[in-house]
Amino acid sequence: MAQVTQYEPNVLQVFIEDRYEQARMIVRQCAALYGVIGAVLCAIGGGALSRGDGSAMGTGLVVGAVIGAMIGVSVGKRKAWEYKFEAQKLLLQMQIEKNTRTTSIGAAAH
DSSP states (O other): OOOOOOOOHHHHHHHHHHHHHHHHHHHHHHHHHHHHHHHHHHHHHHHHHOOSOSHHHHHHHHHHHHHHHHHHHHHHHHHHHHHHHHHHHHHHHHHHHHHHHHHHHHHHHO
């Protein structure tokens, strides 16, 4: 005979908290990653174009890193929104279950 798995709201709560933590981290991770990519691309492009002092190269690296980080923040916020939305859907389902369980228990008592 098949074993019936019992409903455990704590499992969903842990998953929801994990989604919110991922949403908090993803913006920083994307900003850092895209910042590094922007700096590297500017270093490659700047190295091919510049023939002189290194100050132009340093400025290019900073500009590339800042632009890349700004793009990364935008990408990260979009991904974070998806994680938060998923968590909110689960919270809503948990609240509906809680409300209907309380209602059904009260109705059974009468």
